[in-house]
Amino acid sequence: MKKTIQTTSTHKKLKLFQDAEAASLFVAHQIAELIRDKEKQGKTAVLGLATGNTPKGVYQELIRLYKNEGLSFKNVISFNLDEYYPILPDDQQSYTYFMRQYLFKHVDIKEQQINIPNTDFSEKGIAQYCQDYEDKIQSLGGMDFQLLGIGRNGHIGFNEPGSDFESKTRLVNLDSLTREDAKAAFGSLDKVPEKAISVGVQTISKAKKILLLALGERKSEIMQQAINGEITTEVPASFLQSLSQAEFVLDASAARAL
Ligand code: PGA
Secondary structure (H helix, E strand, C coil), X not given: CCCEECCCCCCCCEEEECCXXXXXXXXXXXXXXXXXXXXXXXXXXXXEECCCCCCHHHHHHHHHHHHHHXXXXXXXXXXXXXXXXXXXXXXXXXXXXXXXXXXXXXXXXXXXXXXXXXXXXXXXXHHHHHXXXXXXXXXXXXXCEEEECCCCCCCECCECCCCCCCCCCEEEECXXXXXXXXXXXXXXXXXXXXXXXXXXXXHHHCCCCEEEEECCHHHHHHHHHHHHCCEECCCHXXXXXXXXXXXXXXXXXXXXXX
C-alpha cells in the first residue's frame, strides 16, 4: 500500500557540482574526513557502502588518498547495502566481487571488518540471517555514514518502490526496471536474480550522515521526483527529504530537471 508523509521542513539540502568527478571527490573527501576524525578519537568509523556505477569515482579517490595521502582503513567497519539473492561471492556480478575490485583489495581494511550480505544459501534461515545483519549494525551504534546511489525507479539499496519506511534488513523482490538495468552486467534478463537481501529504509535512516550521489542525465527525472516530489513509498529516496542528516549530491546532468 502506498504511504506518504508530509514535511514542513525546508532542509532539502542539495550539493550541486559541475561534473561527476567533482561530485565524487566531494563525497570521497567527506568519507575520508570522517575516517580521520574517528581515528584521532581512537574510534571505529562505521560506513554503509553502495555498489553500482555511481560510487566508482568515490572509491577511486579513496584509493588515491590511501596510496598517496596516508588515509588508513584499519579503523573502518563497512556494511554494504545489499546483494543479489542467490549469488556466489566469487561471481563477477556479485557485490562482494565488486567491492573487492573497486575498493577493498586496494586498501588496508581488515577482512573481518567487511560486511556484505552473503546470499550463497537456501531461503531457510534467511530471516535470521537478515536479523543478525541488522543487529550487528545496530550493536555498533548504527552507521556513522551511509553512501547511497539511486535507481531510476527511486530505489535506495534494493528498497524498491513500495518499501515501507519502517523496513529493516530483509529478502526483497527486485523491481522489473532494476532487473532491466542489471541485464547488461548479467548478459541476459533471465540470468538476473529475482531477489536480493537489502538493508531497510529504516536501517538507512538511522545513519548519522547520509549522502545520496546521483550522476548523469539518466538520473535527472527520478532526482526531480526524489527531491521535489511528495514523500512517498513509491519513490523510496524521497524519504530522505524528511531526514535532516541527509543530503543529495548531484552533477549538473543529474540536476537538469530540478
Ligand atoms: P548505478 O546504480 O550507480 O549503477 O546507476 C545505482 C542504484 O541502482 O542504486
